[in-house]
Amino acid sequence: MKKSNGHQIIELFEKWSPKRLAFEGDPVGLHIGQLNRPVDKVLVTLDVNEQVIDEAIENGASLVIAHHPPLFRPVKSIMTDTPQGKMIEKCIKHNIAVYAAHTNLDIAAGGVNDMLADRLGIQQTEPIDITDSEHLMKLAVFCPLEDADAVRQKLASAGAGAIGDYQACSFSSQGTGRFTPVAGANPTIGEVDQPTLVDEERIEVVFPESQQAKVIKAMFAAHPYEEPAFDIVKMQQKINEQGIGRIGQICKEMTLKEFGQHVKDVFGVPALRFVGDPEKKIRKVAVLGGDGNKYITAAKRKGADVLVTGDMYYHVAQDAQTLGLAIVDPGHNIEKIMITGVASKMTDLCKENKLAVEFIESTVITEPFQFLS
Structure with a gap:
């Protein structure tokens, strides 16, 4: 095994999840730091905040691979007494580079949406929408x-x-x-x-x-x-x-209520919302990590009985109900499945290319919502 730098690691990553797949305007790629330094530990995370960077420092990771871009909108100033400014300051002080793969990782074969579909037991999948x-x-x-x-x-x-x-x-x-x-x-x-x-x-x-x-x-x-x-x-x-999202068949027909419980169990969420008749029969399932509000029509056109997605808007939920499309919303945070998925995939790719790199799975909880029962 040989030592590696950030460029070599990201080159392998981008062969799997090329930036060209990302939606127009999606700020994927290197956000903070540089890639031409030696890297032997990489922290994989869904989100980037100060606690995640503290975790990287504690583990000796000099590269962070995240799904959600930490600098989603242009930064006009960096005030180090703000949460974002503190996070950026710590990255610079500790020579930590931060790289984001967002919609390109959603779309890539074996990426976030395939990981979600596999976890749900969806078979013979295809994209909801070709991009x-x-x-x-x-x-x-x-x-x-x-x-x-x-x-x-x-x-x-x-x-x-x-x-x-x-x-x-x-x-x-x-x-x-x-x-x-x-x-x-x-x-x-x-x-x-x-x-x-x-x-x-x-x-x-x-x-x-x-x-x-x-x-x-x-x-x-x-x-x-x-x-x-x-x-x-x-x-x-x-x-x-x-394309974005995945749609296919589950092996056993369920009612919507049973399927909702299945989603709740496999993703380990404390609660979820759903739209539709609890006794509706579910066989063809669409899943789209993150915000899937724009894809209810595409999912219905593909013949989905239900769409599993996050951040469903009230009026879009009403539109789905009118279309006869059931919705199961377990929240945006189920995309944290990418932490283990990316760490595993990149460990294999680096071993195949004889690069000595350890991929560490972030344990920082970035789900902002709590639930009252």
Whole structure:
């Protein structure tokens, strides 16, 4: 195992939960400090406050990974006699960096909403609402027959030609290439000012749009020509669809009242609110961590019997009732499930990459609400 710095840890984290998945305007990324210092302990937390930073100091953690951004709105001043100012001051004094992954961690495969769905026993899940996808691209490149295998292999090593459970997929056709090198050229085949005919192969591969630069670089590295002839086409087909929330089936039908008790038990909340007939049958369940007020229509459109989410507004609850969609609101704080989930995932990723990092789960209670029974 080797020592690590903040950049290496966050690089691994962002391969799992890339910032590009975050909603527009969501302030994800580094909030306080810097990442170019050594890190051997990381504290994982839902929220960041002064008590959490005290916990990081006590445990010797020099990096905090949080779900909720501590600086959600622009800061015009840092007054160190305010709670936020004290928290920032302690981070700076103790060289603690704070990194936030919010809606990108909600959307990422294996992220917050998948963790919630798994805990509830929801199977065969899909997003409630698609928020990110990319086009499939097609590359067609022409090269001499004797170099075709090398070009195909290099493209495959860059990820081109991956289709479902198949790798290195390509299509080839043969023909004759014609060109005339002019003054200044250094042709691999042929001579300057002499028309040249070459038996060539046209290689076609598909790849995700996000991999275009890597695929083109691989093509140039393997191709023998100074000026390879190639086409790139953006296809209508979209791939790698990801989105917010999850919806699927639970294995056993329950009444809404029974399901509400199930939610209460699995998340360990002292109380919850629900909307709908207590005897309504529940089989198809949608879940969205945090504030799910904007997604009642999408959940209903997907066929959900109930939406599990937090911070439900009074009038939105009435709208859901009118739609015939049951609501179970166990509160926003159930997203604390990400503490154990992120710590476990990042421990595995760091071990795979031989980085000596310990991930510590925050035990600070950040739930602001208390309940009277």
